[in-house]
Amino acid sequence: MVLNFLIPRLMPGNPVSRFVNPLMSPAAQHQILEQFGLTKPLYVQFLLYLKGVFTGNFGLSFLYYPTPVSTLIVQRLPWTLFLTGTATVLAALIGMVLGLLAAWKRGKVDSAAVYSSMALRSLPTFWLGLVLLILFGVTLKVFPTSGYFSTSLLTSGGGVLLFIQSLLYHSVLPIITLMAYLVGGNLLIMRASTLNTIREDYVTTLKAFGYDDGKIVYGHVLKNASLPMLTNIGIQMGYIVSGAVLVETVFSYPGMGLLVYQAVLARDYPTLQGSFFVLTLTTLVALLVVDLLYGLLDPRVRR
Amino acid sequence: MQSSRGYTDLLGRLVRDPKGAVGLGVILCFTILPFLRPLITKYPPLAVGVGVPNEPPSHLHPMGTTSLGQDVFSQFLAGGLVPVEVGVLTGIFTSLLVVLIAIPAGYYSQRLGRLLTLITDVFLIIPTLPLIILIGVYLGPSLINQVLVLTLISWPFPARVVASQVLSLKERGFVQGAKALGASDARIMFGEILPNVTNLIISNSILVIIFAILFQTAISFLGLGVPTAPGWGNMLYYAEQSGAIASGEWWWVVPPGLGILAVAFGFSLLFLRLEELLGVEVR
Amino acid sequence: MTILDVRDLNVVYRANGREIEAVRDLSFTVEKGDSMAVVGESGSGKTTLAMAIMGLLPSQAIVRSGQILLEGQDLVTMPESERRKIRWKKVAMVFQASQNALDPVKKVGSQLVELYLYHNRGAKKEEALDRVAKALLTVNLSQSIMNMYPHELSGGMKQRAVIAASLLLEPDVLLADEPTTALDVVTQAEILLLIKRIVSERGLTLLFITHDISLVASLCNRIMVMYGGTDMESGPMRDVLLSPTHPYTQRLMEVLKGLEEGRLTLEQLREDQGRGCPFLSRCRFAESRCAEGLPKRRSLGNREVRCLVRGEG
Numbered sequence: 012m013v014l015n016f017l018i019p020r021l022m023p024g025n026p027v028s029r030f031v032n033p034l035m036s037p038a039a040q041h042q043i044l045e046q047f048g049l050t051k052p053l054y055v056q057f058l059l060y061l062k063g064v065f066t067g068n069f070g071l072s073f074l075y076y077p078t079p080v081s082t083l084i085v086q087r088l089p090w091t092l093f094l095t096g097t098a099t100v101l102a103a104l105i106g107m108v109l110g111l112l113a114a115w116k117r118g119k120v121d122s123a124a125v126y127s128s129m130a131l132r133s134l135p136t137f138w139l140g141l142v143l144l145i146l147f148g149v150t151l152k153v154f155p156t157s158g159y160f161s162t163s164l165l166t167s168g169g170g171v172l173l174f175i176q177s178l179l180y181h182s183v184l185p186i187i188t189l190m191a192y193l194v195g196g197n198l199l200i201m202r203a204s205t206l207n208t209i210r211e212d213y214v215t216t217l218k219a220f221g222y223d224d225g226k227i228v229y230g231h232v233l234k235n236a237s238l239p240m241l242t243n244i245g246i247q248m249g250y251i252v253s254g255a256v257l258v259e260t261v262f263s264y265p266g267m268g269l270l271v272y273q274a275v276l277a278r279d280y281p282t283l284q285g286s287f288f289v290l291t292l293t294t295l296v297a298l299l300v301v302d303l304l305y306g307l308l309d310p311r312v313r314r
Numbered sequence: 315m316q317s318s319r320g321y322t323d324l325l326g327r328l329v330r331d332p333k334g335a336v337g338l339g340v341i342l343c344f345t346i347l348p349f350l351r352p353l354i355t356k357y358p359p360l361a362v363g364v365g366v367p368n369e370p371p372s373h374l375h376p377m378g379t380t381s382l383g384q385d386v387f388s389q390f391l392a393g394g395l396v397p398v399e400v401g402v403l404t405g406i407f408t409s410l411l412v413v414l415i416a417i418p419a420g421y422y423s424q425r426l427g428r429l430l431t432l433i434t435d436v437f438l439i440i441p442t443l444p445l446i447i448l449i450g451v452y453l454g455p456s457l458i459n460q461v462l463v464l465t466l467i468s469w470p471f472p473a474r475v476v477a478s479q480v481l482s483l484k485e486r487g488f489v490q491g492a493k494a495l496g497a498s499d500a501r502i503m504f505g506e507i508l509p510n511v512t513n514l515i516i517s518n519s520i521l522v523i524i525f526a527i528l529f530q531t532a533i534s535f536l537g538l539g540v541p542t543a544p545g546w547g548n549m550l551y552y553a554e555q556s557g558a559i560a561s562g563e564w565w566w567v568v569p570p571g572l573g574i575l576a577v578a579f580g581f582s583l584l585f586l587r588l589e590e591l592l593g594v595e596v597r
Numbered sequence: 598m599t600i601l602d603v604r605d606l607n608v609v610y611r612a613n614g615r616e617i618e619a620v621r622d623l624s625f626t627v628e629k630g631d632s633m634a635v636v637g638e639s640g641s642g643k644t645t646l647a648m649a650i651m652g653l654l655p656s657q658a659i660v661r662s663g664q665i666l667l668e669g670q671d672l673v674t675m676p677e678s679e680r681r682k683i684r685w686k687k688v689a690m691v692f693q694a695s696q697n698a699l700d701p702v703k704k705v706g707s708q709l710v711e712l713y714l715y716h717n718r719g720a721k722k723e724e725a726l727d728r729v730a731k732a733l734l735t736v737n738l739s740q741s742i743m744n745m746y747p748h749e750l751s752g753g754m755k756q757r758a759v760i761a762a763s764l765l766l767e768p769d770v771l772l773a774d775e776p777t778t779a780l781d782v783v784t785q786a787e788i789l790l791l792i793k794r795i796v797s798e799r800g801l802t803l804l805f806i807t808h809d810i811s812l813v814a815s816l817c818n819r820i821m822v823m824y825g826g827t828d829m830e831s832g833p834m835r836d837v838l839l840s841p842t843h844p845y846t847q848r849l850m851e852v853l854k855g856l857e858e859g860r861l862t863l864e865q866l867r868e869d870q871g872r873g874c875p876f877l878s879r880c881r882f883a884e885s886r887c888a889e890g891l892p893k894r895r896s897l898g899n900r901e902v903r904c905l906v907r908g909e910g
Binding site: 211212213215216217218219220221222223226230231234235308309310311 | 651653681682683684685686689690692695696697698699700701702703711712715716746748759762
Binding site for chain 1: 437438439440441442443444446447524528529531532535536537538550553554563564567568570571574575578579581582583586
């Protein structure tokens with residue numbers, strides 16, 4: 012946790028900014044856009060960048076000129092958060108329950124669980140997205156294939172309920188795709204941790220108390236075994252952004268991921284800088300939240 | 315402290331269990347198939363117009379054709395080489411880096427070790443794929459660059475694990491003994507400690523390989539790979555670009571993904587078996 | 598009145614296709630109000646015995662034959678659902694003092710309250726809190742313990758908490774399995790005194806399992822010495838300790854005294870014969886007939902002994 016407080020201090024000296032800036036120099040030769048301040052010396056650009064960071068001003072996007080980068084981010088971030096947030100939570104819950112069951116029941120169920128999670132973790136996320144898209148979106152036409160809600164609704168003016176429904180419809184496939192990899196990891200960790208927890212002394216005590224299996228598992232084992240999985244979720248945070256890029260690209264879901272991808276292709280540096288910063292910040296916040304949650308659940312960690 | 319004879323024996327024990335055998339088998343299969351391709355099908359993977367475009371599977375083309383009239387089956391057979399190559403190379407380079415960095419780090423000081431942890435944490439927070447994309451774009455598309463970028467991203471994680479292991483090994487009897495005998499630091503590090511962390515490094519490198527394969531195909535899919543190299547990732551890129559998704563051309567999309575899945579899964583099985591044999595705590 | 602009657606108990610562990618006998622042909626009785634010490638070294642089967650009585654044997658262990666009669670009811674053949682009801686209510690167990698005897702993520706108080714409410718459905722929370730407070734008082738723990746987490750307590754405090762838990766449901770029998778082994782000597786003495794007081798105050802029947810014979814001399818009134826999975830000698834505490842019959846008991850007492858008086862000789866070890874008296878390899882009185890089979894249990898005066906050489910008249 013201490014380290015996590017060090018990293019924000021690293022941020023202003025963000026490797027990102029120093030990194031992206033060198034890209035500007037060769038590009039500056041291609042783009043004679045003085046109004047973007049590219050011709051100014053590097054350190055000035057860096058200072059301007061810093062100033063921009065603290066005031067929330069990331070400059071104007073190249074691609075979506077003349078939209079300010081911050082506007083773009085504000086537009087897209089919530090959607091990405093919705094996608095990734097839901098996927099994380101669902102994946103955690105499912106992984107937790109299945110992992111617990113697999114460890115408690117053992118035997119064939121357990122083996123099946125282990126191999127399936129391994130398979131899930133070997134899946135190329137984007138491919139799963141493509142397959143689901145073809146299967147459900149095109150061939151079976153169950154779910155829509157792009158966007159996050161039907162823009163037609165804007166014109167036809169449905170109610171809030173219809174909006175939510177459309178939103179959900181559009182989100183199902185991307186969320187499932189994003190979840191797949193996560194569930195695999197969660198399940199494995201939860202299973203391993205449950206197996207360890209069962210062997211702990213206090214479980215014997217609980218049995219000696221005369222508690223039935225259900226009470227032991229759901230009342231005590233669950234909480235203890237979930238802790239390592241929570242740590243794993245923290246580690247997953249970094250991956251989730253990558254996943255978001257892939258999933259949003261496949262599903263044409265206008266979120267931060269797609270923004271980054273388009274920005275890279277278009278060499279849209281301001282957008283990249285801004286997005287990178289915001290994404291890193293979000294990941295950091297998420298990690299802090301996980302840390303806090305862990306502290307809440309495990310009294311041994313609190314000071 | 316393992317002789318080369320020990321390694322042959324290890325290989326034998328590896329394949330005795332179905333996990334190891336299947337895993338290794340799948341990997342080898344897709345690595346060798348590209349070379350056998352000319353024997354299996356007469357259509358070169360990248361040859362345009364050998365068939366009617368966008369055709370579903372037929373007996374002429376078991377996996378159908380692409381929008382440019384290329385034979386999908388042929389591409390599928392040949393497509394495994396690139397991802398596996400990149401993956402394995404990444405694994406090797408990462409291991410080298412880990413050996414060079416983590417062992418001295420763990421050996422020399424606690425502070426270096428903590429620095430390593432810090433670096434790992436930084437990499438944990440920075441979004442991986444965007445970073446890869448950025449560096450990849452900057453360096454330009456080539457297979458070697460892919461390997462480099464992936465190695466750069468991957469080394470902190472196993473490095474940290476190995477460094478902490480080295481730290482604990484440092485205090486053990488045989489190290490102290492070697493010191494007492496006057497062995498130089500380098501001698502101790504590479505003569506005594508290295509053999510003991512080899513197992514750890516090998517297991518971790520398999521994880522790195524899996525990661526590298528998945529990410530290599532991902533960046534190829536995003537169009538940031540090497541356009542001319544026949545890889546599964548590229549196949550999917552072209553599939554998407556030419557609207558195969560909208561047209562529901564599953565025969566183009568499914569096989570490469572299954573290939574990636576199979577190879578990654580193969581490495582996972584290998585990893586499981588290796589863990590059993592080497593009895594090592596990888597995380 | 599006999600509260601616990603163990604008859605010809607045989608417990609085996611199954612692993613990798615092999616069977617290992619943990620408890621062999623064990624029989625003994627405990628009268629209500631008695632304090633029986635079960636003394637033996639590790640591997641003698643004493644913990645397996647405790648687990649068998651509580652019904653907490655791991656899945657690899659099965660009771661091959663025999664009966665465990667608690668107030669007349671056979672625990673071995675009882676279905677698990679029945680067993681769970683009497684577990685802790687009739688027989689409570691104090692485990693070896695471990696760091697981890699209680700759930701680390703829950704407060705001590707809430708775990709005890711939970712225990713009370715589980716077995717007394719319909720009881721009010723205030724009643725539970727009251728009972729828990731009383732139990733804590735009995736073990737000399739302050740009420741503030743209730744709001745603390747297990748890792749915040751010292752080893753001795755944790756053990757007391759466990760003892761308090763064992764008293765909550767007012768059982769008739771208390772099973773203590775090496776309750777003081779992991780504690781420092783001072784705390785050890787405190788816990789022992791505590792147990793002694795509780796047992797006498799509440800008229801409990803105590804089964805105290807340990808490897809350390811010196812602990813039980815003043816604590817219990819009867820003793821059973823176990824070796825190799827079965828009983829070697831059992832009888833009234835004072836008599837057995839003052840004039841041990843079985844060679845193993847003799848050896849134990851010798852060692853105790855010898856350590857105090859500073860003279861001791863190393864024993865000769867012979868080969869283990871498999872079937873036959875389990876103590877054969879270390880017994881200085883061993884004769885050839887000792888290898889033929891497990892000696893039968895015989896009454897000798899006020900005790901029972903399994904020994905061919907010394908167990909006769």
